[in-house]
Amino acid sequence: MKISETHSNRRPHNWLAYDISDHFLQKHSKLYKGVLYDFGCGEAPYRNYFMTHAEKYIGVDWSGSTHNTTADIAADLNKPLPIESSVADTVVSLSVLEHLCEPQNMLDEAYRILKPGGNIVVQVPWQWWVHEAPYDYYRYTPYGLKYLIEKAGFIDVAVEPQSGFFSMWILKINYFSKRFILGPKPLRFILKLALSLCWFLGQKAAPLLDKLDRQWELETCGYYVTARKTRDEF
Template sequence: MMKIKNSLKKFLGIHNSTLTVGKNNETTRNQWIISTLGKLPSGLRILDVGAGEKPYEDYCTHLDYISQDFGKYNPNDVNFGLQVDDWNYGKLDIISDIASIPVADNSFDAILCTEVLEHVINPKEAIKEFSRILKSGGYLIITTPFCSLTHFAPYHFYSGFSRFFYETVLKNNYYDIEVTSNGNYFEYLAQEINRLEYTGKKYSNVELTKNERKRMRTVNLLLERLSKQDSGSDELLCFGYFILARRK
């Protein structure tokens, strides 16, 4: 599994704690993506749209993997919101706008697009382009947040998308749409509590006391118990959605 950078660990509050509530957003997403890729038939031609640093390339060895990105993000350009420590695209196969990818119609058997659409000004145009370049019967794999903090600025245009966005936008171009929730209301609240020590220091210049950290842990113990007994709170709030669809 991919390693989480130390700065992100600190922000997520996953150091020095045995509680796991609110800390599995990325892990669960990675597991779903890797599992879904592994189920694709060997030999399919797949386009990783908005591939970035290509974290899933190693899980596509049974596929004909091609990467695409606009290639413009630099964490040093803007000191705003959440940024990664460093970023390296490496060698991209295609550098282009996501809504205008220079390939022929019906070029790919599968498209992978993970945590990208919130960084696209016109996400519906991107999905329309996916419809153009994906073969009939082809697979579309998408993940995006339902609610997110500002990250990868200045390329952060939406905090997230609801399941109804996908059900509405994809219904005319795809069928057999599967929508899977990542996390739930209680997990999301715990995630934000885990971030409190970092954000309190950064934006309020306040160091939490030992007693305050204990109270945070007490709240998270409650949220963990509620999450284990959850029965549908993801309809209110969750980390995001996993989408698996097939082209008509």
């Protein structure tokens, strides 16, 4: 089973986005260890996966979120967090930074609560539609991400594009075409059936076509970032 197989937002038009996310989650699995904090955890869809690597999982999210949450700690990531310093081995934050009006605060707080040598893993969208309005504030270039994360104090910052041009565009087209499923129930069924075939074929072909793109970082669906807290505090 894929990591995101039971994710509540996984649908016929967007499963490629979750397959891409699964790939990067697995790629960085060695970083999920000890006490892991999930900033902006929502319904904590990856709790079970993280617990196959970490010793303890703690979800943090805002109680006024637009979606359901199963957070262990209710807190606003735009503000100082009610968490002691140097208690976490890992902080992960997936598709959250764009929803924060004060993103630097979250990164600063992640640095504070991490133990020296601890790791942060962040995922953000880039070429993506406005979602969870009105709480969708930013899109980040690789340079903006590196600047903000280094400003928080992190070192060894690595920013990776999640996809190439074709996967990005197929996902955008799929989200757009989904809006045309309208009308009486029989018509909606026919439209969804026809579009589902197009969605499936497009999402199967896109990763293959991405091999033609030599510069994924220019037009990608999003970025994954890993960084480390220095072992020496001055």
